Amino acid sequence: MRRFRLGDVECDEEDEAFQGLVLQAHGSKVRLLCLCRPSGIPMYIADIGSQLVVKRMPLTGGDHDPTCPSHEPPYELTGLGPLVNTAIKLDASAGIASLKLDFPLSKQTGSRNGIATTHAADSVKSEARKLSLRSLLHLLWHEGGLTEWTSRWTGRRHWWQVYHHLSQAARMMEIRGESLGERLYIPEPFRADDKAAIEQRRAGKLSGLYQPSEGRKKLMLLIGEIKEFGSARSGKQLVVKHMPGFRLHLEEAGWRALQRRFETELRLWESGQDGHLIAISTVAGSAGGLATVNEIALMAVTGQWLPMESVSEQRLLDHLARSTSKSVKGLRFNLPRDQPIANAILPDLKPKPMALYIVPAGADATFETTLRDMIAARPDLSAWVWRVAEGDLPSLPGLDEENYRSTGPSRSPS
Ligand SMILES: [Zn+2]
Structure with a gap:
């Protein structure tokens, strides 16, 4: 749950007074601050189909505390x-x-x-x-x-x-x-x-x-x-x-x-x-x-409107779609397909958030080297790697499978 400040008024997002604060912030020059950090991180009020929603400003997800719902993976x-x-x-x-x-x-x-x-x-x-x-x-x-x-x-x-x-x-x-x-x-x-x-x-x-x-x-x-x-x-x-x-x-x-x-x-x-x-x-x-x-x-x-660029990603997203654990799909933007990206991140996984990587069949040694460096650079995240050439999706330890029914064989993580 997030706590916010506007001017000198503070409240939790579940407090009754919160909607009043949001209304006040909407159209005001003063920014609503998320208090996951002591200094407060500026947020803005979005009008989503006539409903007012507090949103983070573009590209500020990394400024929020990792436990804050507004935090974003690196x-x-x-x-x-x-x-x-x-x-x-x-x-x-x-x-x-x-x-x-x-x-x-x-x-x-x-x-x-x-x-x-x-x-x-x-x-x-x-x-x-x-x-x-x-x-x-x-x-x-x-x-x-x-x-x-x-x-x-x-x-x-x-x-x-x-x-x-x-x-x-x-x-x-x-x-x-x-x-x-x-x-x-x-x-x-x-x-x-x-x-x-x-x-x-x-x-x-x-x-x-x-x-x-x-x-x-x-x-x-x-x-x-x-x-x-x-x-x-x-x-x-x-x-x-x-x-x-x-x-x-x-x-x-x-x-x-x-x-x-x-x-x-x-x-x-x-x-x-x-x-x-x-x-x-x-x-x-x-x-x-x-x-x-x-x-x-x-x-x-996908049916959940999550972008996919390969059959392997489709398979992974299909798996994640049925879990209550929050997932964030990683996107390629300008990067070529022969470079690894975190295909998805599970930001709320305990004890650490997890980055999920897919190594396509036919990936070369450079791909593996870059991937190894990416994983080593983020010791704050655990890594899950699916090498497509080695078989079906490995199991995803720690994923909340409340609503999950397996449709395919699972293997131990590689
Ligand atoms: Zn925050």
Whole structure:
């Protein structure tokens, strides 16, 4: 349980007076402080679908005491580490993260669309300096808290929650002084009885696509769940859930590049029962009110909306999904697949939090060396390693298995 201070008033989050304190902090210039540390750590009040929620400021999870619910596992175990203070810079007083992107948000009028999946997003070169399209999606997912899971939330995470948490995270980020929230469209959960108003809001938000200024066209960012890749005379029509009537055109060359570059994501989506496929795209407007993909990246997520990048991760997440122990999914951001990351972290495990690592079949000696160094650098965490080439998922000691029923054979940890 957290304890907070506002001005000179202190209270626990379970006290009756707490909601009053939150209301007072909302819209006030004074920051609510989490008192897990004596000096207090500034928090902000988020409006999540008309409910006020106390959230940590971007990238401040490491400042909280390890026992505080606002604490976050160390960033250097995932692809986020190399980006902090380089591609992502935090203005601590405003609580706003400013981002450097390695893809454009405008283009010359009359120019053709680029190949949709430009940038080897995981190339080593761009690792630390700028965010790729996929990295931006990973950052929003991470900051929105959508990488966290416990089985207590089973059945309680839907597009409604994803939409609100991503939107809130985007409001805490800016690109060259412009709020990311202004440049990003995420379809709101569609309700037939609110159709006209929803379509009007959508048209308003996307209207910038059709107003070039000084010879340049503005591109919008779009994040949505893919319903299907519909056929078109050439290329594909992307059908996005919660956007009935909206079609996003992807040129043939872009579609071919997408299939190559995101083959794994497409396979995971096609083979899964309850997973979803998330797209992030820069979108350009063209004559006649059409919207066209300029650049696109895909991310496969589980039924719990947890990002996965391989069949092994899918297997691990499926296992963790049924445990009451909290888990935090680690994301790759710009890092290439031949580098280890903590695929997940169990922050509340006793006696120590545990980092979970998957060594893919075919990993080379460099992978193992880097992994050994990563584990050695964090003696405050225990490590669990699954070498896929050696067999099925080893057992996970200490995991709270209250709601857990094993579906597969388990082995002793390697
Ligand atoms: Zn705290």
